[in-house]
Structure formats: structure tokens, C-alpha cells
Amino acid sequence: MAEPILWSLGYRLGFGPATAIHERNPHDYLIDFESEIPVYLYAEKVVETAQKSVSKGPTIEEKMRDVYYSLYNENIVNAQELSLLNAWLVDLSRAAEMRG
Numbered sequence: 001m002a003e004p005i006l007w008s009l010g011y012r013l014g015f016g017p018a019t020a021i022h023e024r025n026p027h028d029y030l031i032d033f034e035s036e037i038p039v040y041l042y043a044e045k046v047v048e049t050a051q052k053s054v055s056k057g058p059t060i061e062e063k064m065r066d067v068y069y070s071l072y073n074e075n076i077v078n079a080q081e082l083s084l085l086n087a088w089l090v091d092l093s094r095a096a097e098m099r100g
Helices: 002-008 029-041 043-053 060-073 079-099
Strands: none
Touching: 002 043, 002 060, 029 043, 043 060, 060 079
8 A cells, every 4th residue: 555655755665574573463363364364365456546536635644544435335444444544543643743
């Protein structure tokens, strides 16, 4: 989902080695797997939907909302994910304001 958003702004995405140590909290791996199934089953549809729904909006935040709402309309993400996205974007905005 990130690549079409970044491409629309002239950016490219690259990957490198991990720079953090990940300590897993106790949780149910089967529930995690079940929640990720749509990513594997609908990968092409996710990419296609993301590419078609990237808005002309000037900010990454606007573009992310547009893509996620399109994915929601395609039943690929659920309402809880939309809520989490919006909360995350609010937190990012607040963090940016605190940095000055």
C-alpha cells in the first residue's frame, strides 16, 4: 500500500537490515495468522486498489486515508483498521507538533 502512495509523490521505497531488537509479547499466533490471511489471498487486489485510489491530495496522510477507505470498501480491511489508522495519524501529527 505504501509504494503507490510514495510513487505519487516521487519517492521510492527501499529495504535494509533491521535496526531494532523485537521482543514479542505473549499472544495467539493462530489469531495473528487468521488476521493476515486477506493479505495473502488478496495481495494483487490490494495493490490494484491502492494504485487506483491514491488521491491527488497533497499529503501522505490524505493519500493513506483514501487508500484505506478504498480497501475497506473492497472488504479487505475492517472498520477497526480504519479506526487504528486514524488514531495513528493523529499521534503522528501530535508528535510532529511537539518536535516543533
